[in-house]
Amino acid sequence: MHHKLKGIVIREIPKGETSRLLTVLTSNLGVITVNAKGVRKLSSPYLKCAQQFAFSNMLLYEKNGFYTLVEAALIADFYSLRKDIKDYSLACYLCEAASSFSIPGEESASILRLLLNSLYALENKLSSRALIKSCFEIRLCAECGFLPETAFCAECGSELGNDDFLFSIVGGVALCRDCATAGNDYIRLPNAVGKAIAHITESELARFLSFRISQSDEAVLSGVAERFLLARAERGFKTLSFYKHCEELQ
Ligand SMILES: [Zn+2]
Numbered sequence: 001m002h003h004k005l006k007g008i009v010i011r012e013i014p015k016g017e018t019s020r021l022l023t024v025l026t027s028n029l030g031v032i033t034v035n036a037k038g039v040r041k042l043s044s045p046y047l048k049c050a051q052q053f054a055f056s057n058m059l060l061y062e063k064n065g066f067y068t069l070v071e072a073a074l075i076a077d078f079y080s081l082r083k084d085i086k087d088y089s090l091a092c093y094l095c096e097a098a099s100s101f102s103i104p105g106e107e108s109a110s111i112l113r114l115l116l117n118s119l120y121a122l123e124n125k126l127s128s129r130a131l132i133k134s135c136f137e138i139r140l141c142a143e144c145g146f147l148p149e150t151a152f153c154a155e156c157g158s159e160l161g162n163d164d165f166l167f168s169i170v171g172g173v174a175l176c177r178d179c180a181t182a183g184n185d186y187i188r189l190p191n192a193v194g195k196a197i198a199h200i201t202e203s204e205l206a207r208f209l210s211f212r213i214s215q216s217d218e219a220v221l222s223g224v225a226e227r228f229l230l231a232r233a234e235r236g237f238k239t240l241s242f243y244k245h246c247e248e249l250q
Pocket residue numbers: 153154155156157158175176177178179
């Protein structure tokens with residue numbers, strides 16, 4: 001059976017003399033492994049499509065759950081992300097996180113769109129790496145049904161307004177100051193961080209990185225975003241450790 005789809009290569013490993021096994025996040029089948037025969041030959045027309053971060057229209061042949069690349073047409077290669085180790089390490093983490101939230105065999109167009117938007121922003125330096133990472137983490141959770149609540153108190157239902165509030169990483173809910181008999185899980189968040197989270201989850205994808213935030217609030221957002229994603233993923237990411245290691249380099 002043939003499948004026509006859009007996909008981005010999130011990992012490539014050499015196979016035999018001239019082939020590659022590609023891990024591909026697709027628009028409609030989640031993450032799949034694709035056997036790309038002969039793509040390491042210089043003469044292969046699909047050389048560029050079979051590289052990490054390459055986004056292409058693909059024609060695949062499927063037999064017994066195994067996919068083979070038949071044809072591909074490159075849409076974007078995000079090649080420059082490979083030139084800077086910090087950009088590269090973050091791109092790897094975004095790819096791994098995106099693929100871990102996609103469900104095998106299921107439609108994953110919104111996750112794919114988010115990943116592409118974030119890689120584009122990273123490549124074109126539309127925002128800082130730290131902010132792209134935070135926004136991606138929160139939006140990814142929201143796209144997958146884990147919407148953090150930052151507008152209303154989970155206990156009394158009152159609007160949080162302009163006060164600081166308490167936020168539960170595990171529950172994804174907020175408490176107002178009056179209801180704040182904080183458990184261990186609750187952390188205090190400045191109101192500006194709540195507003196930023198609302199923007200990241202509610203705005204159109206094209207604008208999800210467009211907001212202003214102070215440096216100190218950005219640092220708080222960064223911590224919350226990462227912990228929120230890790231709590232949803234229920235796992236760690238090697239690529240996240242790699243990114244952090246790279247960020248510490250001079
Ligand atoms: Zn309350």
